[in-house]
Amino acid sequence: MTSLVTASAAPGAAPGYAWLLIGLPLLGAAVLLLGGRRTNSFGPLLATVLSWASFVVALPLLFAMLGRAPEERAVQHILYSWIPAGSFQLDAGILLDPLSISFVLLITFVGSLIHVYSLGYMKDDPSHVRGSGAELTDWQLEQEPSDRRRFFAYLNLFVAAMLLLVLAHSYTLLFVGWEGVGLASYLLIGFWNQNRAYATAQNKAFIVNRVGDMGVLAAMMAMFAAFGAVDFAGVSEGAANANTGVLVFIGLMLLLGATGKSAQFPLQSWLGDAMAGPTPVSALIHAATMVTAGVYLVVRSAPIYENAPAAQTAVAVVGAITLLYGAIVGMAKDDIKKALAASTMSQIGYMMLAAGLGPIGYAFAIFHLLTHGFFKAGMFLGAGSVMHGMKDEVNMRKFGALATFMKITWITFGLGWLAIIGIPPFSGFWSKDAIIETAFAGEGLRPWLLGGAALVGAGITAFYMSRLFFMTFQGKARWSEQEYSPHESPATMTVPMMILAAGSALLGLILAWPFAATKPIVAWLEPVTGHGVHEDPVLPIPGIIALTLIFTLVGAYFAWAQYWRDDVPVVAPAGSWATKAARADLYQEEINRTLFEHPGVALTRGLDYTDREGVDGTVGGLTATIGALSAKLRRVQNGFARSYALTMLTGVVLVLGAVWVMQ
Numbered sequence: 293m294t295s296l297v298t299a300s301a302a303p304g305a306a307p308g309y310a311w312l313l314i315g316l317p318l319l320g321a322a323v324l325l326l327g328g329r330r331t332n333s334f335g336p337l338l339a340t341v342l343s344w345a346s347f348v349v350a351l352p353l354l355f356a357m358l359g360r361a362p363e364e365r366a367v368q369h370i371l372y373s374w375i376p377a378g379s380f381q382l383d384a385g386i387l388l389d390p391l392s393i394s395f396v397l398l399i400t401f402v403g404s405l406i407h408v409y410s411l412g413y414m415k416d417d418p419s420h421v422r423g424s425g426a427e428l429t430d431w432q433l434e435q436e437p438s439d440r441r442r443f444f445a446y447l448n449l450f451v452a453a454m455l456l457l458v459l460a461h462s463y464t465l466l467f468v469g470w471e472g473v474g475l476a477s478y479l480l481i482g483f484w485n486q487n488r489a490y491a492t493a494q495n496k497a498f499i500v501n502r503v504g505d506m507g508v509l510a511a512m513m514a515m516f517a518a519f520g521a522v523d524f525a526g527v528s529e530g531a532a533n534a535n536t537g538v539l540v541f542i543g544l545m546l547l548l549g550a551t552g553k554s555a556q557f558p559l560q561s562w563l564g565d566a567m568a569g570p571t572p573v574s575a576l577i578h579a580a581t582m583v584t585a586g587v588y589l590v591v592r593s594a595p596i597y598e599n600a601p602a603a604q605t606a607v608a609v610v611g612a613i614t615l616l617y618g619a620i621v622g623m624a625k626d627d628i629k630k631a632l633a634a635s636t637m638s639q640i641g642y643m644m645l646a647a648g649l650g651p652i653g654y655a656f657a658i659f660h661l662l663t664h665g666f667f668k669a670g671m672f673l674g675a676g677s678v679m680h681g682m683k684d685e686v687n688m689r690k691f692g693a694l695a696t697f698m699k700i701t702w703i704t705f706g707l708g709w710l711a712i713i714g715i716p717p718f719s720g721f722w723s724k725d726a727i728i729e730t731a732f733a734g735e736g737l738r739p740w741l742l743g744g745a746a747l748v749g750a751g752i753t754a755f756y757m758s759r760l761f762f763m764t765f766q767g768k769a770r771w772s773e774q775e776y777s778p779h780e781s782p783a784t785m786t787v788p789m790m791i792l793a794a795g796s797a798l799l800g801l802i803l804a805w806p807f808a809a810t811k812p813i814v815a816w817l818e819p820v821t822g823h824g825v826h827e828d829p830v831l832p833i834p835g836i837i838a839l840t841l842i843f844t845l846v847g848a849y850f851a852w853a854q855y856w857r858d859d860v861p862v863v864a865p866a867g868s869w870a871t872k873a874a875r876a877d878l879y880q881e882e883i884n885r886t887l888f889e890h891p892g893v894a895l896t897r898g899l900d901y902t903d904r905e906g907v908d909g910t911v912g913g914l915t916a917t918i919g920a921l922s923a924k925l926r927r928v929q930n931g932f933a934r935s936y937a938l939t940m941l942t943g944v945v946l947v948l949g950a951v952w953v954m955q
Contacts (some may be wrong), residue, residue, distance in 0.1 A: 302562050310353060310369050310386050313396060313459060316346045318452035324445035335441035335658045336414070337522075340407040346455070347400035354393055365390055368461050375447065375464070377745040381741050383523065387461035388455045393460040394658060395588060397578070398665045403451045405788035409673050410447065410572040412784030413680065414440040426611075443483055447576065450476035454581040456586055462523035466592075470508065470553070470585065470688045474501050477582050481569040493565035500562040504552015508589075510923060511545035514538060528595040536600060543596050543603025546684060547591055554586025554640050555761045557614045561880050563637055567629040575627055578636040579669035587640065587661055590647045591654045593884030594821055598650070605738075606738040608648025610729075612745040615641030617878065619752035623759070624874030626864055627686045628675045631760050635712065639664050651824030653730050656815040658805055660723035666795030667711040667719060672706035673789050677781040678764060685776070688760065689862050693769040696903040697778040702765045704793035709761045711796040713754040719800030724750065726804070726811070729836050732829035752838050754847030762855040770862050 310858040324335045331338070333535060357365045366389035374384040418918040453472025460466040482494030515522050518538045519530030531539060550556065555563035563583070567574055577583060586781035590597065590607055618638030625631040639660070646657035681698055696701040711718040714725060728750065732743030771778075780786065814824070829836060866872075873879060928939070 507548025550586030647912030751843030
C-alpha cells in the first residue's frame, strides 16, 4: 500500500487557488442566506454560476495532475494552522490526489447540472404549496414563489460541504465537511417542512446519521490515542506498525460512520423517507454527495483496512447484505422515487462490497461510484420530469404509456435503465461486472458467498428497474385525460438529463477501455489505492460475464412479462407475505424499535425513576430526617437555666459512670 499523502513541499504544493473549489459555492450559500429576499431575483442563477465556476477551477487542477508522474500526483495546500496545542498541531489543508479530484469532478459537474435542472423544476414552485396534506400558517401562505432562493442556497451549501469532505487532508477537517453534508441534507429533505411527514423525514435522516457520526468520532479518538495524529499522512504511517486490535476497532467505527452516511445495513432506514425533499435534492443526495461519502471514507482509510483484515471483511459483508436488502425492497415499491432510493442503497452496497476486497476492489468501488453518479442522477431527474408532467404523482401504478408524451424523458431514462441493469456496452456493465468478477476471487466459501450475492443482486436489479421503467413508460395508460395531461419538461430540465444520459452510455467504456492492458480507472487510482493484483476468480471470467448477463436478461424478462404485456392493476394487490415484508422495508423499522427504541425508552424511564425515587428520594429523605431531628433538638433549647444545669449534671454523671465502668 502506497502512502495516501505526499509531504507538502513548495515544488509539489497544490496551487494557492485550490481553496476556491470550496469557497465559490460556499460564497453563493452565504450571499443567498444572508442577503435574504433582496437576492430573490438573481439568487438561483448566482448559485448555479458559482457551482459551475467550481467545476471550471477543478479542470486545470486535473490537467496539472495528469502532467505529473503517478507518484507525484498527491499534493496538498495548507491553508492555516487550525489547532495548535503544545507539541500537537493540526493544520487546515487541502489534499489533491487522483481520489479527491475524481470526487471533485463528479460533485461539481453533476451537482451543477442539478442546479440547472432546478432552475426549471423550481421555477413556479412555492414551497408552501408543495406536498399533499400540508398544514399552512398565515405567514406561510404569504410567502412568495421566489423562496426558491433559499433552496438554491442549500444546494450550494451541500456542494461546498461535500467538497470540503473529499478535499480535507485530515479526518478532523473531513468530519467538518461530514457534518456539513448532514446539515445540508437536513435542510433540503425538509424544505417543504410545513408537511409534518416531511419534517419527520428530515429529523429521521438527521438522527440516524448522528448514530454513524459517533463511530467516526470514536475512530478519530482511537487514532489520536494510538498514532498521535489524525491527518491522513500520520494515520497512514502509524497504521503500518499499529496493534491489529486497535486497527480493527478503528476500521469498524469508520464502517459504522459509513453505514449511516451511505445508508448501508443496519443504518439504512432513513433513505426512503428522504424522498420527501424536492426531486433535485434526491438526485444530489443519491448521485454526487451524501451517500457517496461513506464509500469515500472507506477507500480513503485503505491503510487501516489493509492492516485489519477482519474490519475489511466486515465492509464486504455489510455491502453484500445491503445490495440484496435494497434490491428486495425495490421490487415492491410503487413510489417511483422510493424505488430509485432502494436501488441506490443496493448499488452503494456493490461499492462497499468492492471496497472490502482490497486494493483492486477500492478502484472498482470508485469506478462504479462514478458511473452510478451519472445514471442515477439521470434517472432521478427523469423521475422529476415525470412528476412535473403528471401533477407531482409518484405512484407508478397511475402511469403507463408515458413514452408517447415524454420522448426525451423516456430515452434519457431508458439509457440510465440500461446502464444500471448492466447491459453492454453501457456504463453499469463495465463497473458492476468488474465488482462481480472480483467478488468471485479468493479461497474457501468467501468467493461463493460474496460473488453469489453480487450475482443474485444483478438479477433482482434487472427485475425491479425494468419493472419501474415498464410501469412508467410502457404498457397501457392507467390515467385519465380529465385528471392528467402529461407533457415534456422545459429545456432547462431536459438538457441536463441528456448530458447525464450520454455519461450513462459512454463513461464506463471510457474508464474501462477494454483494449487497455489495465483499466484506466485502476491505473489512475493506483497512487492512492495501491497496486492491486487481480486474483483469478473461482469461475472463469467469461463464465461470470455470461452468468451475469443471463441473470440480468431473466430478471428483465419477468418484469416485461408482468408489467408490460399484462394489465397492471391501479390498486396494488394484497400480495404474499414476502411482498408485504418488502413493502414494509423488511420490517427494519419494527426491528429498530424493538432492539433500540423500546429498550432506550425503558432505560430512560428507569433512569428517571431512579433519579426521582433514588437520588431525589435519598436527598429528600435525609433532609426530612435532619429537619425532624432539628425540631426535636430545638425543644431542648427552652431558655431555662435549671434545664441547662440538669443537662450538664446528666452529662457529668454519664461521663463518670463510663470512667468507672472502664476501670
